[in-house]
Amino acid sequence: MTxxxxxxVSRHFGAVRAVDSVDLAIAEGEFFAMLGPSGSGKTTCxxxxxxxEQPTAGHIEIFGETAEGVPPYRRNVNTVFQDYAxxxxxxxxxxxxxxxxxxxxxxxxxxxxxxxxxxMVKLPGYGTRRPGQLSGGQRQRVALAxxxxxxxxxxxxxxxxxxxxxxxxxxxxxELKALQKSLGITFVFVTHDQGEALSMADRIxxxxxxxxxxxxxxxxxxxxxxxxxxxxxxxxxxxxxxDFVEMLGFGRHHASLRPEAIALGDGPGRKHxxxxxxxxxxxxxxxxxxxxxxxxxxxxxxPAAVAVPAQGEMVTLSFLPEDLHTMDGA
Amino acid sequence: xxxDRNTSAPLGLxxxxxxxxxxxxxPILLIFLYAFTTEEKSYQFPPPGLxxxxxxxxxxxxxxxxxxxxSVRVAAISTAIALVLGTLCAAAVSRxxxxxxxxxxxxxxxxxALPGIITGIALRSAFSFAEIPFSFWTIxxxxxxxxxxxxxxxxxxxxxxxxxxxxxxxxxxxxxSFQTFRYIILPNIGTALLAGGMLAFALSFDExxxxxxxxxxxxxxxxxxxxxxxxxxxxxVTNVVAMVVVIVTFLPxxxxxxxxxxxxxxxxxxx
Numbered sequence: 116m117t118x119x120x121x122x123x124v125s126r127h128f129g130a131v132r133a134v135d136s137v138d139l140a141i142a143e144g145e146f147f148a149m150l151g152p153s154g155s156g157k158t159t160c161x162x163x164x165x166x167x168e169q170p171t172a173g174h175i176e177i178f179g180e181t182a183e184g185v186p187p188y189r190r191n192v193n194t195v196f197q198d199y200a201x202x203x204x205x206x207x208x209x210x211x212x213x214x215x216x217x218x219x220x221x222x223x224x225x226x227x228x229x230x231x232x233x234x235m236v237k238l239p240g241y242g243t244r245r246p247g248q249l250s251g252g253q254r255q256r257v258a259l260a261x262x263x264x265x266x267x268x269x270x271x272x273x274x275x276x277x278x279x280x281x282x283x284x285x286x287x288x289x290e291l292k293a294l295q296k297s298l299g300i301t302f303v304f305v306t307h308d309q310g311e312a313l314s315m316a317d318r319i320x321x322x323x324x325x326x327x328x329x330x331x332x333x334x335x336x337x338x339x340x341x342x343x344x345x346x347x348x349x350x351x352x353x354x355x356x357x358d359f360v361e362m363l364g365f366g367r368h369h370a371s372l373r374p375e376a377i378a379l380g381d382g383p384g385r386k387h388x389x390x391x392x393x394x395x396x397x398x399x400x401x402x403x404x405x406x407x408x409x410x411x412x413x414x415x416x417x418p419a420a421v422a423v424p425a426q427g428e429m430v431t432l433s434f435l436p437e438d439l440h441t442m443d444g445a
Numbered sequence: 446x447x448x449d450r451n452t453s454a455p456l457g458l459x460x461x462x463x464x465x466x467x468x469x470x471x472p473i474l475l476i477f478l479y480a481f482t483t484e485e486k487s488y489q490f491p492p493p494g495l496x497x498x499x500x501x502x503x504x505x506x507x508x509x510x511x512x513x514x515x516s517v518r519v520a521a522i523s524t525a526i527a528l529v530l531g532t533l534c535a536a537a538v539s540r541x542x543x544x545x546x547x548x549x550x551x552x553x554x555x556x557x558a559l560p561g562i563i564t565g566i567a568l569r570s571a572f573s574f575a576e577i578p579f580s581f582w583t584i585x586x587x588x589x590x591x592x593x594x595x596x597x598x599x600x601x602x603x604x605x606x607x608x609x610x611x612x613x614x615x616x617x618x619x620x621x622s623f624q625t626f627r628y629i630i631l632p633n634i635g636t637a638l639l640a641g642g643m644l645a646f647a648l649s650f651d652e653x654x655x656x657x658x659x660x661x662x663x664x665x666x667x668x669x670x671x672x673x674x675x676x677x678x679x680x681x682v683t684n685v686v687a688m689v690v691v692i693v694t695f696l697p698x699x700x701x702x703x704x705x706x707x708x709x710x711x712x713x714x715x716x
Contacts, residue, residue, distance in 0.1 A: 165613075166616075166617075167613055186621075187616040188616050188619045188621050192617075193617055193618065194614070196610050196613070196614055200608065202615075202629060204632045213618050213628070214618035214619050216628075217615075217619050217620040217621075261618065262617075262618075265618065265619065
C-alpha cells in the first residue's frame with residue numbers, strides 16, 4: 116500500500132516556489148530519505164506531510180485518505196523535530212506520554228506505555244528527569260520515543276541526527292535503521308547529509324530548487340545519477356564535459372565518473388587518460404589525487420597501499436567503461 | 446559574586462550609598478511612626494506620645510472601608526481585563542507576522558510611557574465627548590490602559606522564549622489548539638502572567654493621576670488619602686491606611702520579582 120502520495124504538489128511562499136510540482140509515492144514500511152541542500156524544498160515536503168503546511172496546488176494522500184485541510188492533530192503521523200522540541204516544563208515521562216494524554220488515555224496505561232517507549236530507545240528509568248538534564252543524544256531518543264509511543268503509521272524525521280557528533284551519529288543511524296525494521300513503520304527522513312541518506316534509506320529522493328531531481332535506490336542514485344546536480348551533490352563525482360567524453364569514445368554527452376572507480380596505471384579492457392598531478396592529499400584510508408588532463412580536472416581516490424605520485428608527475432589513470440555514466444541535457 | 450574580596454569600596458562611597466538608601470526609605474519609616482502618634486493635628490517630631498488607638502479609629506471609619514473596597518475592586522477588574530487583553534496581544538505580536546506589527550507593539554506600550562496626566566486628560570475628554578457618565582467603569586477603563594502594558598510586556602518576553610516548534614510538537618502529538626494552550630503555552634507563560642498581574646494590581650491600587658480625571662464622585666484609596674491630608678481631623682488615620690497600602694502593594698511586587706526570577710531559570714533549563 117502507498118503510505119504517502121504526492122500528486123503535482125506545489126507550495127509557494129509569495130514568489131518563492133519552495134515545492135514545485137512534486138510527484139512521489141512512498142510505500143508502506145519503507146525507509147525513505149529526502150536529500151538536498153538547504154532551501155531545496157525537502158523540509159517543506161515533510162511539513163506538508165505533517166500538516167504544518169498546506170499545498171498551494173496539487174493533492175496529498177496519506178494511506179489513501181486526502182490530507183489537504185486535515186490539521187496536524189488529526190493525522191496518524193508523528194514528527195521528530197530537528198531541535199527535538201521537548202516540553203521543558205514536563206518530565207521525560209510526561210513528555211513521552213503527552214500524545215496519549217491529550218487523546219484521553221488513562222494515567223496508569225499511558226505512563227506504562229511511555230516507560231516501554233523509553234526502554235525501546237534505551238533510556239529506561241530516565242522518566243523523572245527534565246529535558247534540560249539530558250544530553251543531546253538522549254534528548255534525541257526521547258523525541259523518538261515521544262513520537263513512536265503514539266504508534267504512527269508514518270514517522271517523519273527532520274534532520275534527526277544533525278545536531279549530534281560524528282560517533283553518536285553513526286550509532287544512531289544503525290539504531291534508527293534497526294528500529295524501523297523491527298517496528299515496520301514507514302520512516303520519512305529529511306537530511307542534507309548524502310552519506311546518511313545512502314547508508315540508511317531504502318529509497319532516496321534528491322531535491323533541488325523545489326523539484327525532485329532523482330528518485331531511486333541509494334545504489335541507483337549513486338552509480339547512475341540522473342542529472343549533473345545529483346552527480347555533484349551525492350558523493351563527489353568528476354563531472355566530465357562533452358568534448359572530453361567524446362574524445363574517450365562515449366559520444367557527445369556530459370558524464371560523471373566516481374573518484375573511487377579510477378585506478379593508477381592501465382589494464383586490459385580499461386579506458387585511460389593521462390595527465391599531470393596537481394594535488395595529492397592523505398585521507399587516512401585512501402589518498403586523493405587530483406590530475407589535470409588536458410584542462411579537465413579529474414579527482415581519483417586511490418587505496419592507501421598504492422604509492423602516491425608526486426606533484427607535477429605525469430600519470431596514467433584508467434577506469435572500466437561501465438563506471439562512466441553519461442547523462443543528457445542539464 | 447566576583448572574587449575580589451580584598452578590593453572593598455572606599456569609605457566615602459559606602460557612606461554615600463548608605464545615605465542614598467536612607468533618603469529613599471527613611472520617609473517611609475516616618476509614615477509608619479506617625480501612625481502611632483498621639484498628636485492628631487500636625488506632624489511634630491518627635492511624636493509627643495505613642496498609641497495604638499488610630500488602628501481602632503481607622504477600623505471604625507466607613508469612608509476608609511468604602512475607599513479600600515473600591516480600590517480593590519477596580520484593581521482586580523483592571524488586572525483581569527489586562528490579563529486577557531495583554532496575553533492575546535502578546536500572542537498575536539510574538540506568534541504571527543502581519544502588517545503593522547511593530548506599530549501595534551509600540552502603541553500598546555505607549556500608555557505607560559505617556560505622562561499619566563496626558564492619559565487622564567485624554568480619557569476624560571473622550572468620555573465627555575462620547576457622553577459617558579463617570580462611574581466605577583470609567584476608573585476601571587483608565588486603569589486598564591496601563592495595566593495591559595505591564596501584562597503585555599511580561600507575556601511578550603516569555604512568548605518569545607517559548608520556541609515555536611513546541612506548539613507544533615504539541616499539535617503533532619494530537620493536541621488541538623485549546624489543549625496546546627492549556628498544557629503547553631499556559632505552563633510556560635504562567636509565571637510571567639502571574640508576575641504581570643501582580644504588578645498591574647499594584648499599579649492600579651495606588652494610581653492617583655489617571656483616577657483623578659476618570660473618577661466621578663467616588664474616591665479610590667489614594668484619592669481618599671490625598672483629600673484626607675488637607676483635613677486637620679484625625680490625621681494619623683491616613684498614616685495607618687498608608688501602612689496598609691505599602692504592605693498590600695509591596696507584597697505582590699516582591700512576589701512578582703521572585704516569580705520572574707525563577708521563571709528565567711525554568712525557561713533557561715530547556716535550552
